[in-house]
Structures are given as structure tokens and as C-alpha cells.
Amino acid sequence: xxxxxxxxxVAASAALAAALSFAACSRLGGSSGGIYKDTRVIMGTxxxxxxxxxxxxxxQATRAINAGFAEVTRVDELMSTYKPQSQLSxxxxxxxxxxxxxxxxxxxxxxxxxxxxxxxxxxxxxxIGPLVSAWKIGGKDARIPTQAEIDKARALVDYRxxxxxxxxxxxxxxxxxxxxxxxxxxxxxxxxxxxxAMKKAGVKGGxxxxxxxxxxxxxxxxxxxxxxxxxxxxxxxxxxARVELRDAAISTSGDYExxxxxxxVRYHHILDPRTGYPAxxxxxxxxxxxxxxxxxxxxxxxxxxxxKAKAFAAAHPEVExxxxxxxGKIFGTGRFAKGLPKAIPLEK
Ligand code: AMP
Ligand code: MG
Numbered sequence: 605x606x607x608x609x610x611x612x613x614v615a616a617s618a619a620l621a622a623a624l625s626f627a628a629c630s631r632l633g634g635s636s637g638g639i640y641k642d643t644r645v646i647m648g649t650x651x652x653x654x655x656x657x658x659x660x661x662x663x664q665a666t667r668a669i670n671a672g673f674a675e676v677t678r679v680d681e682l683m684s685t686y687k688p689q690s691q692l693s694x695x696x697x698x699x700x701x702x703x704x705x706x707x708x709x710x711x712x713x714x715x716x717x718x719x720x721x722x723x724x725x726x727x728x729x730x731x732i733g734p735l736v737s738a739w740k741i742g743g744k745d746a747r748i749p750t751q752a753e754i755d756k757a758r759a760l761v762d763y764r765x766x767x768x769x770x771x772x773x774x775x776x777x778x779x780x781x782x783x784x785x786x787x788x789x790x791x792x793x794x795x796x797x798x799x800x801a802m803k804k805a806g807v808k809g810g811x812x813x814x815x816x817x818x819x820x821x822x823x824x825x826x827x828x829x830x831x832x833x834x835x836x837x838x839x840x841x842x843x844x845a846r847v848e849l850r851d852a853a854i855s856t857s858g859d860y861e862x863x864x865x866x867x868x869v870r871y872h873h874i875l876d877p878r879t880g881y882p883a884x885x886x887x888x889x890x891x892x893x894x895x896x897x898x899x900x901x902x903x904x905x906x907x908x909x910x911x912k913a914k915a916f917a918a919a920h921p922e923v924e925x926x927x928x929x930x931x932g933k934i935f936g937t938g939r940f941a942k943g944l945p946k947a948i949p950l951e952k
Contacts, residue, residue: 638655638656638657638658638659638660638661638662638665638825639654639655639656639824639825640654640655640656640660640662640665640666640669641653641654641655641669642666642669642673644673646673646676646677646680647676647679647680647684647790647791647794647814647815648686649791649814649815650813650815651673651676651794651812651813651814651815652811652812652813653669653672653673653798653802653810653811653812653813654669654810654811654812654813655668655669655672655802655807655809655810656807656808656809656810656822656823656824656825657807657808657809657822657825658825660807660808660825664805664806664807665807667805668801668802668805668806668807668810669802671798671801671802671804671805672798672799672801672802672810672812673798674801675794675797675798675800675801676794676795676797676798676812676814678709678797679709679713679790679793679794679797680790680794682706682707682709682710683709683710683713683786683790683793684790685733685736685783685784685785685786685787691704691706691707691710692706692710692784692786694706695710695775695776695777695784696733696777696782696783696784698776698777699777699778699779699780699781699782699783700777700778700779700780700781700782701780702776703767703769703772703774703775703776704774704775704776705772705773705774706773706774706775707773708773709793709797710775711768711770711773711775712793713786713789713790713793713897714730714766714768714775714784714786715768716789716793716897716898716901717730717763717784717786717788717789717901718730718763718766718768720789720898720901720902720904721763722763723902723920724902724904724905724907724908724916726762726763726877726878727876727877727904727905727906727907727908728788728789728901728902728904728905728907729761729762729763729877730763730766730784730785730786730788730789731760731761731762731763731765731766731777731782731783731784731785732761732785732788732875732877733760733761733782733783733784733785734756734757734758734760734761734781734782734783735754735757735758735761735875735877735880736785736787736873736875737757737783738753738754738757738880739871739873739875739882741862741863741864741871741872741873741882742862742873746864746871748866748871754880754881755880757880758877758878758879758880760779760781760782760783761782761877762779762782765777765778765779765782766778766784788857788900788901788903788904789897789900789901790900791814791815791816791817791896791900792814792817792819792853792855792895792896792897792898792899792900792901793896793897793900794812794814794817795812795813795814795817795818795819795853795896795900796819796853796895796896796897798812798814798819799812799819799821799896802821803821807822808822809821809822809823809824809825809830810822811830812896814896816855816856816857816858816861817853817855817896817899817900818832818849818853818854818855818896819852819853819854819895819896820832820849820850820851820852820853821851822850822851823850829848829849829850830848830849830850831846831847831848831849832846832847832848832849832854833845833846834846834847834854834856834888834890834926835856835858835888836948837858837859837860837887837888837928837948838860838887838950844928844934844944844948845890845926845940845944847892847939849892851894852892852893852894853892853893853894853895853896853898853899853900854890854891854892854899855890855891855893855896855899855900855902855903856888856889856890856891856903857874857888857889857903857904857906858872858887858888858889859872859874859882859886859887859888860872860887860888861873863882870882874904874906874907875907876907877907883906883907883909884909884930885909885910885929885930886906886909886910886913886927886928886929886930887928887929887930887932888927888928889903889905889906889913889925889926889927889928890903890925890926890927890940891903891905891923891924891925892923892924892925892938892939893922893923893924894922898923899923902920902923902925905917905925906927910927910929910933910935913925913927914927914935917935917937918937921937921938923937923938924936924937924938924939924940925937925938925940926940926944928948931947931950932947932948932949932950933946933947934946934947934948
């Protein structure tokens with residue numbers, strides 16, 4: 605296997621990203637043809653879009669890459685909970701009051717989120733908003749909430765209280781104080797949308813990487829598949845597995861992306877809707893699926909803990925899963941079932 609062009613599934617620090625200045629579309633291709641890529645900071649993270657094809661000109665590539673970024677920006681404007689003017693923020697302000705008219709993309713991504721919520725029995729729950737606000741993990745004010753705060757927030761997390769009305773184009777949260785947070789699916793959805801936009805712009809192959817949510821289409825100009833490396837959860841410079849992707853998506857969620865440590869305990873951003881605390885038992889979980897929204901949302905089977913997640917993954921062959929538990933032990937399905945070590949070293 606050749607992996608001369610590897611994306612690592614990493615969560616980027618927004619601060620670091622902001623500190624870098626990015627060159628415009630850069631050419632990477634050799635004699636085999638053109639590969640062009642560009643990185644920007646959107647959705648508080650690095651987004652890298654690559655376009656490839658034999659004979660692809662810089663102008664064509666730039667047009668397609670720009671179309672991809674425009675889609676990512678549009679998804680962010682519609683669905684960011686950090687932007688008070690976003691449609692999702694309005695849905696949240698009107699919780700318990702009235703349905704809010706939204707764009708078809710908001711309906712679509714909310715329905716995707718609800719589909720994964722049902723499939724995972726609520727391990728993935730897009731109404732996690734009140735718990736995300738209570739913990740503020742990843743922000744300057746991150747802290748351990750009181751048990752009363754956790755209980756109050758937890759009572760507002762229930763994906764069955766979301767009403768999507770396709771005919772009228774509205775989303776309604778039944779209880780006051782509820783809030784939708786699509787942070788666990790929107791980067792995947794944005795990758796899907798960006799890929800569609802690039803295909804429309806005439807590009808035959810490429811990769812859209814919204815931090816840890818990556819979708820590939822077509823091949824590299826020489827016909828070889830795209831390669832993606834999966835990051836070691838405790839060593840950002842090491843890769844624990846490499847995969848080839850053709851028209852597929854891969855996502856990783858981990859306890860090492862956004863977290864703080866207090867009294868030796870790691871508090872990270874993947875929250876268990878049942879307990880209200882960061883999920884325990886795993887360090888990282890990777891999913892390969894046809895579409896990026898699915899890969900992204902399904903990584904939250906992380907919340908089930910190792911044993912239940914193993915059983916769930918085994919029962920869902922439509923996704924391929926790789927998980928690393930808190931001891932560094934590896935478990936995989938699909939292409940991850942074979943050829944990997946039983947555990948990864950945790951000490952350097
Ligand atoms: P990711 O970046 O894909 O690892 O997703 C992490 C984000 O998903 C968090 O920052 C929250 O916004 C959201 N999230 C956390 N826990 C859950 C959960 N159990 N279900 C759905 N979304 C979640
Ligand atoms: Mg993700």
C-alpha cells in the first residue's frame with residue numbers, strides 16, 4: 605500500500621489555526637497530474653479541501669475548491685450554535701414557544717441527526733445542547749458543573765422532543781430550555797455538501813477534511829485511492845492505522861480533542877446523555893461510512909462504552925468501526941477486524 609498523500613484525522617486547535625496564515629490554492633501534483641489543495645479556518649477548525657484529476661487546471665481546481673468552501677461556510681452560518689444569528693440558534697431561542705422556519709439543509713441535517721439518535725438508542729443525541737453549555741469543554745470557562753446543574757441539563761436532553769415538519773419546513777423543540785447542538789454531525793454534513801459542490805463544479809476526485817471528518821471521492825490523478833491515517837489518541841505525531849478510501853467517509857472522535865484535566869481526571873467533550881458526564885471507557889472511536897454525516901454522528905457510539913459499542917458495531921456492518929479503549933486495547937470491525945495490533949503502546 606502506498607500512502608504518499610495522507611490526511612491525519614486530527615482535531616485542530618482553533619487558536620493555532622487562526623495564528624496561521626494560509627496560502628491560496630497550492631499545487632501539489634507531479635507528472636501524474638494535478639492535485640490542488642487549500643486550507644481555511646471555518647467552524648472553528650481547519651478545513652482542507654483537495655481537488656484532483658488528470659489534466660485538471662489550477663483554474664478549474666480553484667473554482668471547485670471555492671465551491672466546496674462556500675458550502676462549508678453556508679452550513680456553519682445556518683447551524684452554528686456559536687452564532688446567535690444562525691437558524692439553529694433561533695430554533696433554540698424558540699424552544700417550547702413555537703416552530704421555526706428553516707432552510708432545507710437544516711431540516712436535512714436535523715433529520716440525519718435524529719436517525720442516528722434512534723439507531724444508537726440516544727447515545728448520539730443532538731439535543732445535548734444544555735449539557736454542552738453546562739460543561740463548556742474546549743472553552744475558557746470549562747468547569748465541572750454541580751450535580752444540580754447536571755441534573756437540570758440532563759432533563760432537557762431528549763431527541764424524541766424534536767419535531768421536524770417537512771411540509772412546513774420547520775423545526776420545533778417541545779420543551780423550554782432545550783437546545784439542539786449539531787456539533788456532533790454538522791462537520792460531517794458540511795463535508796458531504798462540499799463534495800457535492802465540487803462534483804457539480806466538474807472535479808472527478810478529491811478530499812474534504814473538516815478536522816476529523818473526512819470524505820473522499822474518486823481517486824488521485826494516477827488512479828490510486830486516497831489514504832487517510834488515524835491518529836494515536838495519546839501521541840499526535842503517531843498514526844495507529846492507515847486506510848484507503850474511495851467514495852467513502854471517515855470520522856474519529858476522541859477524548860483527546862477537547863478536554864481538561866482536574867485532580868487527575870480527564871473531562872472531555874463527548875458527553876453521555878444518561879449520566880450527564882463525559883463518556884468513560886474509550887479513548888477514540890473511528891467510523892467509516894458511505895456518507896460523512898453518518899460517520900460523524902455514529903462515532904458517538906463512543907458513549908456506549910467498550911462492551912456495548914463492540915456489540916453495536918458488530919450488529920451494524922454498514923459501518924466499519926475502530927475503537928481504542930482506556931487501556932489502549934484495540935477492537936475493530938470490517939477492514940479493522942484484521943491486521944492491527946491488539947493494543948497500542950501508551951507510553952512513548
Ligand atoms: P466531534 O467533533 O465529532 O467529536 O463531536 C463532538 C461534539 O459533539 C461536541 O463538541 C458536542 O457539540 C457534540 N456532542 C457531545 N456529546 C454528544 C452526544 N452524546 N450526542 C451528540 N452530540 C454530542
Ligand atoms: Mg466529528
